[in-house]
Amino acid sequence: MALKILEGCINCDMCEPECPNKAISMGEKVYEINPDLCTECVGFYDNPTCLSxxxxxxxxxxxxxxEDHDTLYEKFVHLVNEDKI
Structure with a gap:
């Protein structure tokens, strides 16, 4: 499954540069994660870097x-092939 940033976000700017998929961006009030780009770092790392x-x-x-691990990996492969990362 994709990750989600809650409204309690303090906009500390820690997560955005850590996202290898460039799925995190500033939203209207707080950072947001684009679920179409989020693979929970599958294909890059063992764990999502934004969480850490x-x-x-x-x-x-x-x-x-x-989304299960296989689905996240398929999304990763698709993104790499589309050069969206």
């Missing part, structure tokens, strides 16, 4: 966007 750098733990797995 968030100082206040406001990044969660999006319950509305359930």
């Amino acid at each position: 750098v968030c100082p206040i733990d406001v990044i969660i797995k999006d319950p509305d966007r359930v």
Whole structure:
């Protein structure tokens, strides 16, 4: 599943540069994760880097966007082939 940043985000700028998929960007009020680009770092790292750098733990797995590891990997391969990363 893709990740999601909650409204409690303090815009500390830690997550955006860590995202290898460039899925994180500033939204209207807080950072947002584009679920079409988020692979939970599958294809790059063992764990999502944004989760590890968030100082206040406001990044969660999006319950509305359930994806298994194979699906996330397929998305990663597609993004790499499309040069969107």
